[in-house]
Amino acid sequence: MKTTLEELTARYSRALQSYLEMGGEDALHQAYQVGRDALARDLGVLEVAALHQEALVSTLLQMLAPTESSRIAKKASEFFAETLAPFEMTHRGFQEANAILSDLNDELRRRVEVILRDYKVAQDQIDQHKKMERMKDEFISLVSHELRTPLTSIHASLGLLSSGLTTGLPEKARQLLEVAHRNSQRLVRLIGDVLDLQKIESGTMPFELRPVEIGPFLEQAIEANEAYGAQFGVSFVLNGVPPRIGIKADPDRLMQVITNLLSNAAKFSPSYRTVLVAAQRNAGVVRVTVTDRGPGIPEEFRARIFQRFAQADSSTTREKGGTGLGLNISKAIVERMGGHIGFETEVGVGTTFYVELPLTEQSPNGARA
C-alpha cells in the first residue's frame, strides 16, 4: 500500500511539474490516470488531496518561485480537479472533495507562508553573517596597517639604539633596550601573521601556482634562513634531493612555509646540531622534510599543533619569540596549493615536519625556484 502511494505521488509530482511548466493535455491526462488508479486502489479523496498537497509544496520549493506561489497554486488546482474527475463520476466524495479543496488551500497557504518566512529568516542570517565577516576582514586589515605606521618608528628607533649607534649607555639600559627591540620584532611578526590569516580566510591571498624545481628552491630557502639559524647555533643542511624534480606551487608562499618550518626547527634544536632538509619523490607527490634533533612533540599537544596560538608550553612564545600562528598559516597555505602538511615525532629524539605537493609532469626547465 505504501509503495502504491509513493509511486502514485511520484507520478503525480512529475505530471504536476510538467503541467505547471508547460501545461498541456498529456499532463492533464496523467492526472486523470492517477485519479483512476487511486480510485481503483480504494484510496479516498482525502488521501489524494494529501498527495496533491505534498506534490505542490515540493514543486513550489523546487521552483523557488515564492512570489509566484498563488498563480502556481491556482494552476495546480485545475490539475488537481482533473485527478478528482474519476471520483466525481462515481459520485463518491464529490461534496467531500469541495470541502477538502477549500481546507487544502488554507493549509497550503499556511505552509507556504511558514516556509517563506523560514527561508527569509535564513537568508537574512546568511546576509548578516556575510556582512559581519566582511566588516571583520576590513577591520583587521585596517587596524593591522594602521598599527604598522607607529610600529615602524618604534621598531626602527629601538633597532638604531640596539645597533650600537648610541654608545656609552649603562649596561642595564642596554639590556632593557634589547628587551624592547626583541618584543617590537615579535609585534611586527604577529601583525604580519594576523594579516596573512585574514587574507587566507577572506580568500584574498593570491596564489600563483607554477612549476618550481625543488632542489634550487630548497638551497635558496636554506641560504635565506642561515642567519636566523645561526642565532640559535643551528645550521641547515640539504641532505638529498633527487635532481630535476619539480612541484606545482606558488614560490613566494612555499618559501613562507619552508621558512616557518626551518625557523621552528632552529628554535627547538639543541645548539651546534644540524637540521636536515631533504626531498623525496613518491607516487605523484614530492615530500619535503625538515628534521630536527629537538625534544620531540609531547603526545598531548600533537592534535592541537596546527591550531592558532597553539604552543606546547606558553613559555615557548616568550622564550622562542614565535607568534603561535606559523603552523596554522603554513597548513592553510599548503592546503590551498593542493598539498598536505604533517609531522612525525618521537619524544627525546626529534621531529620531522613534511610538506607534500603535487609533482609536475615535466621538469620545470629554467623555472625560477
Next chain:
Amino acid sequence: MARGALKRILLVEDDPDIQTVAELALSAIGGFTVEVCGSGRDALDRAPGFHPDLVLLDVMMPGMDGPTALKALRQLPETSKTPVVFMTARAQPHEVAQYKQLGSLDVITKPFEPAELAATLRRIWDRYEE
C-alpha cells in the same frame, strides 16, 4: 650605465617619526647624504636641486601618493632616469609586482630593520648597476 657608488638619497615620507629614524639609519649607519621631503609635492620641488642618486619613496601619502610622485618625477629632466625604491606597509607579492610595473626598482617593506636599510639599498643599487 655605471654611475659609481650610491651616495645621495632623497627620502620622501610623510610620517615625521619614520622620517627621523629612516634618515638616521641612512646617514648614521649607511653614511649617505640624505635630503628629507614630507610629501610628493615637496619631492618634486627639491629633487632637481638635490640631484639624488636614488629616491626612497613612501607609497601612501596624503595629497600626492608615491605612484603619482613617481610619474611626476619621470617628467622632470633632472629625475627622469633616477631610480626610485618604494617603501610601504602594503607589500603582498601582487602589490610588489604592481609597484615594479609602475617603474619602481624595488620595494622596502615597513616596518624595516634600520640596521639593514642602508645595506638593502646598496644591494638594490648594485643590482641596478649591473
